[in-house]
Amino acid sequence: MQKFKNTSEIEVLDEILGQERAIRAMEVGLKIDNSAYNIYVSGHSGTGKTTYTLKALNKYSVGKARHKDWCYVYNFEHPRDPISIGLKIGLGKVFKKDIEKLIEALLDELKDAFESEDYELGKNQLLESYDIEKESLLKEIKKYGEERGFKLKNSRLGMVFVPLKEDYEEEVSDEEFYKTKRELEHMAIQTVYKIRDIEDEAKEALLGLEEEIGRFIIDPHIDELSEKYKEYEKVVQYLKNLRDDILENIFLFYMDDEELKDKVDKDHFLKYRVNLFVDNEDEKTNSSAPIIVETNPSPANLFGKIEYDYYNGNLKTDFTKIIPGAVHKANGGYLVLYADQLLRYELSWDMLKRTIQSKKIIIDTNTSINPESIPIDIKVILIGSNYLYNLLYSYDNDFSKYFKIFVDFDNEMNKNEDNEMGIARFIALQCKKNNLKHFTYDAVQEVINFSTRLSGDIDRLSTEFNKIMEVIVEGNTYAEINNSEFVDKDDVKMAINEKRKRLNKIECKMDESIENGFTLIDTEGQRVGVINGLSVLSTGEYSFGRASRITATTSIGNRGVINIEREVKMSGSIHDKGILILSGYLSENFAQEYPLSMNASICFEQSYGGVDGDSASGAELYAILSSLGGIPIKQNIAATGSINQKGEIQVVGGITEKIEGFYYTCKNKGLNGNQGVIIPKNNSRNMILSEEVNNAIKEGMFHIYTVNNIEEAMEILTDMKFSEIKSLVKERLDSFAKLRDTSK
Template sequence: MKFKTTAELEPLEKILGQEKATNAMEFGLNIDDIGYNIYISGDIGTGRTSYALDILKKYAKNKDGHLDWCYVYNFENPLEPTALSFEKGVGRKFKKDIDKLIDDLLNEFNQASNSERYEKERNQILNNHEIKKQALIQQIKDYGKQKGFNFKSTQNGMVFVPIDENIDSNSQEFLQAKIEIENMTIETISKIRELEEQAKQELMDLEEHIGISVVDPYIKSLLRKYGKNPKVKKYLLDMREDILDNIYIFYLEEEEMQNIDEKEYFIKYKVNLIIDNGRDRNVQNAPVILELNPIYSNLFGRVEYENDKGVIKTDFTKIVPGSLHRANGGYLVLYVDQLLRSPYSWDILKRTLQFKTIKIDTATSMKPEPIPVDVKIVLIGSHYLYDVLYFYDEEFNKYFKVLVDFDTDMDRNEENELGVAKFISSYCKKENLKHFTYDAVQVVLKYSSRISQSRKKLSTRFNKIKELIIESNLFADRRNSELVDKEDVKNAIYEKINRINKIEQRLDEMYKSNKLLISVEGKKIGVINGLSVINMGEYSFGRPAVITVTSSPGNRGIINIEREVRLSGSIHDKGVLILSGYLLENFSKEVPVSITANICFEQSYSGIDGDSASSAELYALLSSLSQVPIKQSIAVTGSVNQKGEVQVVGGVTEKVEGFYQICKSKGLTGNQGVIIPKNNIDNLVLTDEIEDAIKQGIFKIYPVSRIEEAIEILTDVTFEEICDKINDRLKKFYEMSK
């Protein structure tokens, strides 16, 4: 790579090492079908979320089918608010126009009710009513006089009193006249009430006539503007009818308004704009929503309530959208683990995809109209959760047909090495950090290979690279340097380990004080130094484990002491059973294998699993059977099959470094080293100190592919000689067992 510092490099414009994943993502995004939603699988830190959001925003620029959505009052069924859609940015204009409509109508009606024309026509109606009313009253007065009675008005109503005070009130003539007058009065009162109703109707007709003249121009203007949408047209016409049916409200004076709940009455003419694309400068871009807390209400929306003097109230204006509403017409990104933790969210999400509508369920009788949904769902999760959903949820594959599988490593080639350098450059520029020198980048690359456990690979867990960039900057700051150099990166790596390696240090102290017994010099029969890896969350390290084997005549075969005390895992048990197969394959041709052999991990008090010690166990078993001692200066790792082939294992770097540290603490002799499977060579990414020790011949790595090679290195005896000794001893065991 031809640069001195990362400041010279162009920023990284693509995601590294994920060609298969990016191809799958492009494939899924180009298919517009409800079943082709996407599951992004991979480890945390591989850039899944950043990549998903970046590419979705790129695709969102070419996808503009998203709409504004609002809920309005349903004049036919108030418990089922109506959902209206508008072109993006038009929804807020509609809301503003409706709000202005009501304000304008109130002002116009106020002006109309105070106009001369209205007063004149209203007074005329009232005067006509009064004239007719007085004529009826006069008729009854005249009729009363004819019958000998005068009409008087009292606090208790109309009464008739005799003109002749001396008239006999019990006479037939008086009683008959009184009955006729009362009947006439009842008939007249009925006519007066009819007149009042007629006057009221005429006043209402007047108000409606004026109302129509006031309302219709506004409604017609709105219909011209929004009437192409059939649902909006129906809403505007329904609202017109409702206003005219309740026109009297608009004529009320301020004092009269105080006697009604103005807010509650006029709220039905409000518009609840739940999705407003007009606020976004990138209104042309489809929405890309990342929902971090996908509980039911956050996903599908909710209806809020208010406590009014102990009474719980709600209405359509309290409908709150969910992330599905906000992502409608675009993309919604969810974390699978969070989605599955939220009750009902996963099942209702599948129902939403099935019926292609977003339905807001409420605890009340209010049922908002479902909204059609057109959204691409992108789930982000682990390989494990993908397998669980695929095998145990038959609907999962119906709606999530596209798997975007993020890899944890990539090939270490010139292109990807330069890509990592560009990533460092991009991150430093973005976060305003110090740039890295060429040598510092080389240390980062080695660290990346170490994370991937291969010299031929680089890790795609870029969150680890980010951490190293930030922490290396701290050490460059301490030196007052303008650039991060290789020593800053090495110090950052060392300090990171030093913060979390307490257990490793405790074990080292126990080895130094001989509380944990181990020999790194000399030879012993049936004793070998195996190697194990101890995982402490983020940090793992290797340490040797002394394995001992004893053998004697018998017929119990190979006894795994760890298994007998239930400290052995199934994979370790399998490895021990393979040893029996190897013995039968190689040493049962002349006589049956009649032995009892005990295998034990010394000073091990916790569970053991894995088969990486099976080759070490076999070497110790061969040593015990042949009575040929094994070098304690050489530790061993590698699994073995029944045919004697040495197979690859994990954590080989940590295992080699672990044994080196023990040898260093007890004194390096130049004869110490580790036997590893030959195919594990590429997995060795050792520290500079150990690499130098190997170059100087102080510490050795022995790659082997078969048991025969390793046993000769461990004993300095040919495999044929060892086999002869084992066969001779097995014959003695057989004779003794008979």
């Protein structure tokens, strides 16, 4: 890494670090324009997968605006099925305002027109002509009746004829009188029908006049809007249906408010509104595709909903209450979801797959309206763990159909000059972005050492930048406490050590138990069938190594190796496997001439929380061989490493924590320069030890022994040649076999 005084002198990091594989996968996924090529982004928490995903989307979405504004409007032909209309970005709000202005203008203009003198004059002239025709009919029948000696009279029953003279009935015969009266009554009925026809004609003519005036006022507005939106067939058709509905209900536009209350529902004019469903006006200036991150992907939040009101004890809704979801807002762009949150809602996951398959968004509703679906053009990015990816891939047949791109973030990267400089630039970025004190060169080196320790490999660096960020922030805090101009090496060390102290309560309690003699661990002397094994315990984010006394007893019998933890159901399956492998090694090396005749009991002493893993299988074998051969094992040396059936020592995890755990145990009980740890040779690169432990090793106060096989480890533990050890073990097993044969 190039030399610098502090991070203010170097360029800040503007890219993701150590994720070349993930970057290539993301680029391919974003370039493929296919609805099946959605993306699953996986990796450990803190590796920057979410930050990078959003950054990549922001970069890639520029100039790729294919999204629209979306509106819902009233369906005049099928009122229960609102119509969806897609418009170019920014035009949705304009269309909504245009319709509002149209209705406002028509309310004013039509009211003025129907309250004008010209309309009243034309209406009166029209009605007068029909009144004249009605009067002519009445005069005609009245005259005819008088000529026949009857006069026309209105009564509660309608028009009736009565004699002009009181004695008229006496002057003519009864037959003639009733004949004439029936004739006149028949004529009266016919006249009433004609008058009704005339009145109907008058109404039709009046409606025709209203429509003529309405068209004269409405059509110019409709024609103007139709021309403005001529590229949108659905808008033009909507405007035509809107005009026809207004003409049909034109009386509502000139009636007084009081009259309207009596004659029509208060929400009548609601159908002339526009529901601006998705408004992308803010996006029109940058011409980028939308990027929507939904952190609570419930069905309603993803796919929208229809709200409703209680009205007179009933549920009531309409097209203006259709609410968009994240999928609608992301249409034409990218939808980012977190897999663990999405899978909390089984319906959301099913609906998302159905939406991707059908390429349209359907609002799932139980209300009285059924909105028209909207076509979908979207790329979904799921962010989650490898565990969830494997589950979905294995158990959901649709997952591999719709999520064909796997972007896998690594939790470590190569330790080289470029990546070390990348961490320095990352620190520079965080100092600049968060207004922190800059780090000196030595402080950066200490952060790099911390990153190496996180990776668990001297040739690797961790990409869990959230944990690195914690050290940066807390190191800055200690620099502020010390009134330092820059964050130095000691500030970083303080941050790391103080965090350890905040988290290591359980470790301290266990140390106290050893110091007080409650937990039996020897770090000096020799014992037969007893060895110090090493394990790693975790409490939340903090892990630490711990020495555990492993004991073995052997006797004549035929039960083989007995795992006491397994017998009491405190053993995990991997530990059980290790015990069986141990039996395989014993069989190959000591049971070729006759059956293995022994009972061997293995136990983790003072272990109350269960045991799993096979990293202690080597130590367990050492204890059994010690017990069988009566060979004392050094208690100042602890051992870790798993074995295979051929006696080879295999790598294990947590090697740093295990070594440090035994070191601090020995330190608390008294370092004597003879203590140390046996580890698998291939684990050497995984030792990233603290400065204190490294110094103790350099000074010869603590030792690390690396081995390839059982033979090397037993020789270190016993100071005996393995051939001698094997001979003693075989001699004991031979005696077991003879005793067993004698007892038969």
